[in-house]
Amino acid sequence: MAEPVAFGADGLTPFLSIPPFAGASVALWARSEPGTCFAIDSLEDSEGRVWVSKREAGPYCTDCGVRTSIAQEEALFVLPSGEGFAPRDGFTVRFGLMACETLTPLKTGGAPRLHLAWLPRAHLPERGRLSLRFLVSRHSMLLGQPERQRELLERVNDELEEAGLEVTLDAVAELPDASAETRFWTTELDELSALRERAPPALDATVDIVFAGCLRHDDPFFGPPVPVDGFTPRVGGGAGPASAVFMPGLRCDAFSRGPAQWPLDAYARVLAHELGHFLGVYHSVETDGTTDLLSDTGEQNIMNPNPSRAGARGWSPSQRRQLLSHPWVRPAHALIPAPD
Ligand SMILES: [Zn+2]
The missing domain is CATH 2.60.120 (Jelly Rolls)
Known part of the structure; x- marks a missing residue:
């Protein structure tokens, strides 16, 4: 230092x-x-x-x-x-x-x-493990549904398998009084931070996944606020304001009908994509045509800006290297039997 x-x-x-x-x-x-x-x-x-x-x-x-x-x-x-x-x-x-x-x-x-x-x-682990905590608001279909939470985790792990990364769910907490709608932008993160204010203190090297209400990206220089399927405030998480992954619980156009029932497969794919951002991976190709700097990625990749698209699957070796480089990713050692 x-x-x-x-x-x-x-x-x-x-x-x-x-x-x-x-x-x-x-x-x-x-x-x-x-x-x-x-x-x-x-x-x-x-x-x-x-x-x-x-x-x-x-x-x-x-x-x-x-x-x-x-x-x-x-x-x-x-x-x-x-x-x-x-x-x-x-x-x-x-x-x-x-x-x-x-x-x-x-x-x-x-x-x-x-x-x-x-x-x-010193070394990139052959396989990495990342700890998650779910913070679940009353707007989410996951509230009080441990079975569904486990199923979501399994499907996220299916998406991450190719990258040599495994996530574990190490804590779950309810988020009381989370607002039904949250607006944010690159450097306007107060409303996102407020969602976590009443959560238990953050855990060391653990990514908070916040299951919020409706999420709207509100770019002051570009059009009206846009609902998003997921949001990570900064590519490269782990420090700074609202350092977490945010997933919507409500559709922005249907407040009165309660938690949206997102298809779990698509929801898991978006969550895996957002974890990619948290660990430092950019979109393989942006909607304006800007490409990432990795020579082995293309549009057919989970870091496509629209991860719900059918062809948006899989990770490249360079993306894997970026994911496993993040200091919060720990080596996933094989289990060694304890001596007698
Ligand atoms: Zn993205």
Whole structure:
């Protein structure tokens, strides 16, 4: 853990050096102050190759060689090896301020400071295990239905099998007084955070799956609020506001009819897709044609922006590497019999 650094008058931190390490990936844990948004402005490896050369407007960079998302207050940036990038040889990184309201680079400085810690990972596990907690509101078809919750978990595991990842359900809690409708946007996450306010304290390295009411993505620059099938506030979860996966319980157009009865297969596929986002995987192809930076993915992939589509199945080896690089994924060891 290094000393905190300041964002200077140009909105940029100094260059920070991550030393070489023995391993497959590294997670950068960056913390600033509430209300501060920032992004990676520069990423250069030990051979002088530049992977990120500037901050770009938007929720994540599209032109950079290593894609990461905008951070608000605090975030985990998980950087696996692959596609030419080898973090184990060491690299330098610099962060820059972003305007939370417009997702554009801020060229003026301020007082905020940034703390950076890095966590190298020596080996990618052959198979990984991720712990989940279900937070269930009264708007969800899963409330008081342990059998159905288990069935959902099984089907999520069917979707994750190819990626070598298994999820376990380690706690379930009810969410009292969850509102019937929640609106949010990339950096407008207060309503999502409020859903979890009355939940028991978060568990260590456990992803909260919040089964809420109707969920509407409300982009202030683009049309009316749109109902979504699932939402993960930041690609690369694990730190920062509303760091969880949110699933709808109500259809936005049918409040009076109570919890929607989503077909479990489709619902499980969306949940697996959202877990992909939480662990750092982007859409294989965005609706505007932007592709991810992985050379082995295409439209026929569970990270298709519409995971309910029939052909949206499966994970590629690069996606698997990204999933298993997240520090919350633990090795899934085979069971070794205890000695007598
Ligand atoms: Zn998605």
